[in-house]
Amino acid sequence: MTDQPLKAAILGASGYTGAETVRILRNHPNVTPVAATGNALAGKKLSGIFPHLRGKHDLDVIKAEDVDWNGVDVVFGCLPHGTSQDLIETLPAHVKVVDLSSDYRFRDADLYSQAYGREHIAPERTAKAIYGLSEHNGEQMMGSNLVACPGCYPTAILMVLLPLMKPMIIDRDAIIIDAKSGATGAGRGLKEGNLFSEVTEGLHAYGVGTHRHTPEIEQELNLRAGLNDIEVTFTPHLIPMARGEHVTCHLRGDVDSIHAALSAAYADQPFVSVLPLGSPPPDTRHVRGTNDCRIAVFKDRAKGRVIVIAVIDNLVKGSSGQAIQNLNLMMGWDQALGLDALLPLFP
Ligand SMILES: NC(=O)C1=CN([C@@H]2O[C@H](COP(=O)(O)OP(=O)(O)OC[C@H]3O[C@@H](n4cnc5c(N)ncnc54)[C@H](OP(=O)(O)O)[C@@H]3O)[C@@H](O)[C@H]2O)C=CC1
């Protein structure tokens, strides 16, 4: 516990990742949510929008322009991309930022423009922001004022692939990723594709060959490997469940070397576990509601091929949980503060 808890504003608290950030912060000894913002839902009580928070958090949801920034130390930016940078660039300098959107993930603002179809309003800041994959960039986050949390798919995928990049122990020209996400990954906004009847009892791919997370994944792989030619095939799917994410990486390499590299990378990490060889495949329910990532490695019967599976909860390790872990790292606190009490909800 610090003498004075940090005062946090949650921008976009009326959305899924904002509400999840508020929920998890209830367990945090060093951070107090003092402001919650929304847009269409401003004017309501947070517990009125999200009854599961009733009696736990009774913040009023207000417009960002009505926040008293003098009373705020840190913001969690849980806003759509584009909106996020427009607001973050107006904040006073004393406010630390943990952004969950994609706005500050690209080192190169031109790459951002290509992927998102708009110019970045602060290219110099995005170049300096720390890419917040907690287990890999924690040291760089210490003392930083702006951390850009990875997308939910890149979180699980990079957790598998980064430890295999240096030394390069897989065939870098043969990386194929099949990924599946629950519907909360698309946010709470009313969209036809998120209707129950459009999602239930079916499964479909989307963004095939074009998803905006592909350049984000490739950026981090190339940076880690010291190369510029790594490309991956990434196919996401929407599955009929609310939360959870499952990624299957099809690789070429040696199963024992891959398992050893992953086990070594996460040996001291509280939230990432690499299952022993021969374990059954992990289920998204094994991490549901937690900041955990579980990884399992399998030898394929096809010669030289290895399959690595990772599961996370998109609303925790894939967004709000990792954001809180990143704030802990920025502040030099134990990275597990507020997060280690979360146990999986099973079944
Ligand atoms: N959902 C997930 O699994 C993940 C999401 N992310 C990223 O996190 C961010 C938030 O995602 P998520 O919580 O799912 O999104 P939601 O759609 O559930 O919530 C969006 C929030 O932003 C607010 N908002 C929307 N437009 C504006 C605006 N013009 N001005 C001010 N506020 C606005 C909404 O307010 P209101 O509802 O009151 O209008 C709401 O509070 C996004 O950038 C997303 O890509 C990252 C990783 C995983």
Ligand SMILES: CC(=O)N[C@@H](CCC(=O)OP(=O)(O)O)C(=O)O
């Ligand atoms: C199921 C679903 O739609 N998922 C979202 C990814 C969620 C995420 O990580 O979004 P950001 O990169 O915007 O932060 C998508 O595919 O666009």
